[in-house]
Amino acid sequence: MNISAKITGIKYNVNCTDDLTEVSFKDFNINSASSCFLLSDKQYNYGISKWVSPKRTRSYPFERVYNSLNVPKRITVIPIIKDEGSKGDRDFIQWDTVSLMSLLDVYVILAYYNNAVIHPSRENKITDQEFDNNYVKNKILEISNYHSSALHWNLKEINDTLPSLIDIVQETYNRLEKELKxxxxxxxxxxxxKSQFQKGVADFMATSRNKAKEAQNREKQTLQPKEFLSTSTKATITIENYLGGKYYFTTDEISIVDKNLFLIEGKHSSNSKLPSIGDIKDGLLKMVLYCNLTDVKIDDTDFTPKPVLKLTSTNISGKISNQSSTSEIEEFKSSAGFNVNNVEIIDRLFAEATANNFEVIIEGV
Structure with missing residues (x-):
């Protein structure tokens, strides 16, 4: 089943973000900083997140981006290419990643690694790759003096900066090859x-989208270990925004009731009573998108989207949602034996769901 939808803008109230550690620009080093933090200077405060790979499905970067969403100006640092050596992975940034960040009003710093060490146990593989910190700091200074939107910045960087950065990446890995043998x-x-850019951004977008669509079709056939579904129904959803960007997602589960289309994002834990907070926030970033869908169709038939974040565990029994009564919620939390941290997560999560008109279900399986 193929679902199509549009997004014209983002309106969403976050409630589950972390308290960010504050770092001064003077002491800032992107490599030693946490995965998401508050960068402060006399003139500005930025919520900054960093990716450890340009591939968004490899390392759950959405949690980090989510944690920055309560700061008015957000920046994310993404390596354009990461080569771990001939015995490791090599990933490239995709247009849809940059376009998604633009949609969330996040400024992207397209960055590169300039240092690494030999992997301790695997031949022809490197680890502990480090960003060029001076380059990242200079880009932050550029953004501080840039007065247009994240969208315009990101398009400018794709057009003007990325092609030359690719040459720097190639030179850097050539140097590391000699130094580290x-x-x-x-x-x-x-x-x-690099050749994609000789034909401009349009070709880059088309190539990236084809790869994203191929990945979407593969995921449609695959049940991930962190999902536990009451049915095996998956559906592809293609979201188009006013930028021309298309996002190819796979819903974990869908349900159709009359003209309501329930888009269900599932997170499962077999070891704990709740999935990890990282998995939950990864799901919440999907809710940011799903809560802003318009013009939702299946085969030209209109539907009303109903986003659902479904958290399942083999270590609890029963079922509850933020739409349950207060007494039912309290009884469920008590009978499940949730600890103080679990209860705080549930309370904040239910508050966020209610504020943004989506449903959170917690269920034992």
């Missing part, structure tokens, strides 16, 4: 990536 993936892959 390791082999990397064939350089033709990086050159092919």
């Amino acid at each position: 390791v082999s990397f993936h064939n350089s033709r892959g990086i050159q092919s990536f």
Whole structure:
């Protein structure tokens, strides 16, 4: 089943973000900083998150981006290419990642690694890759003097900065190959990536979207270990925004009741009473998108979207949601034996769901 939808803007109230550690610009180093933090200077405060890979499905970066959403100006630092050596992975940034950040009004710093060490146990693999900190700091200073939207910044960086950065990445991995005596993936892959820009952003967008759509179709056939579904029904959902960006997602589960289409994002734990907070926030970023869908259709038939975040565990029994009565919620929390931290997560999560008109279900399976 293929679902299509549009997003014209984002309105959402976050409630489950972390208290961010404050770092002064003077002492700032992107490599030693936490995954999400508050960067402060006399003139500005930025919520900054960083990715450990340009591939958004490899390391759950959405949790980090989510944690920055309560800061008015947000920046995320993404490596454009990450090559772990010929015995490791090599990933490239995709247009849809940048477009999604633009949709969330997040400024993207397209960055690169300039240092690494040999992997302690695997031949021809490196680890502990470090960003060029001076480059990242200079980009933050540029943003502090940039007075247009994140969308305009991100498009400018894709057009003007990314092609030359690709050359720097190639030079850096050539240097590391000699210094560390390791082999990397064939350089033709990086050159092919660069050639997309010779035809402009439009070609880059098309190539990236094709890869995203292929990944979407693969995911549609796959049950992830952190999902536990009451049915095996998955559906592809293609979201288009006013930028021309298309996002290819796979819903974990769907349900159709009359003209209501329930879009269910599932997170499961077999070891704890709740999924990890990282998994929950990964799901919440999907809720940010699903809560802002318009013009939702299946085969030209209109539906009203009903986003649902479904948290399941083999260590509890029963079922509750934020739409249950207060007495039912309190009884469920007591009978499940949730600890103080679990209760705080549930209370904040239910408050966020109610404020944004989506449903959170917690269920034992």
